Amino acid sequence: MAGRARDTFCADTRAELAKRGWLAPAWPVEYGGAGLDAAAHFVLVEELAQAGIPNGSDNDAFGITMLGNTMLRWSEPDLLARFLPRIVSGEYVFAQGFSEPGAGSDLAALATRAELQGDHWVLN
Numbered sequence: 001m002a003g004r005a006r007d008t009f010c011a012d013t014r015a016e017l018a019k020r021g022w023l024a025p026a027w028p029v030e031y032g033g034a035g036l037d038a039a040a041h042f043v044l045v046e047e048l049a050q051a052g053i054p055n056g057s058d059n060d061a062f063g064i065t066m067l068g069n070t071m072l073r074w075s076e077p078d079l080l081a082r083f084l085p086r087i088v089s090g091e092y093v094f095a096q097g098f099s100e101p102g103a104g105s106d107l108a109a110l111a112t113r114a115e116l117q118g119d120h121w122v123l124n
Helices: 003-020 038-051 060-074 078-087
Strands: 115-116 120-123
Touching: 060 078
Parallel strands: none
Antiparallel strands: 115 120
């Protein structure tokens, strides 16, 4: 399977997994998870892998595994209720940017300077 057929299959499969809470199986049900304990989570992952079912989208490794799990540990309940179900459903998609010092993508060294030129400012 390739191209559009693969993309459609993966999107449809992801939507079905999300409906069941299986994209974030250990998360509480109220946040879009399945509320599974560690043993049941393990069995689910094994069964999905055995059946050859893709486990979410490429973005889910970040949105669910990294961001969502961090939010579960540190966020207030109102933020969890706002964001987590939308992450699982795919409504909210997140990304993470990386930067390398001195390599043109050094986000920590970003600076903006305003210079007065006549009667207007030029931002650099």
